[in-house]
Amino acid sequence: GEEVAQTPKHLVRGEGQKAKLYCAPIKGHSYVFWYQQVLKNEFKFLISFQNENVFDETGMPKERFSAKCLPNSPCSLEIQATKLEDSAVYFCASSQLQDNEQFFGPGTRLTVL
């Protein structure tokens, strides 16, 4: 598509439950980035992909967080055993090439109760 699509828009989970977020990059874009926004304006890089390969995972918490980008499927970000501190808006962005402009999706607001 012409825009980055993210689903769901909102997700509410009880502490300890699993959360799975999805991102469909713009068609033809090879790079996908996941960012976490907590407390209004604090953005943190999580992970990036080049097609289905992990490109940079230096921002991913080692435990509980995992992500995939499989051919012909939306990319996904999964949080096992969510914690209160995982409450945030998760943005996905895509770019055509590594050093091109990144286009952001609308985000998924995760609330952990």
Added chain:
Amino acid sequence: KNEVEQSPQNLTAQEGEFITINCSYSVGISALHWLQQHPGGGIVSLFMLSSGKKKHGRLIATINIQEKHSSLHITASHPRDSAVYICAVRGGATNKLIFGTGTLLAVQP
């Protein structure tokens, strides 16, 4: 100290005023982005700069690579410009974005 600093954090202006938002960074970068985030939360990319100056409508962005500083200017500001403006730099081997803490702009009619 954050790698990307923005000032001011909050800015209130009257409609029609000329607005400047500043961004300083301390890391090597390949490009700098200015982003706009509206109250609904969506993020729009305004500019991507690696040198010089870019203009789009009433928005102008400049960057000085030697001084590690960028500015975003809004001419003839309008209430619909009210949003959070975020500076983000792209650096490192993998071009991940490092974000500033944003500037909350309110333009009053």
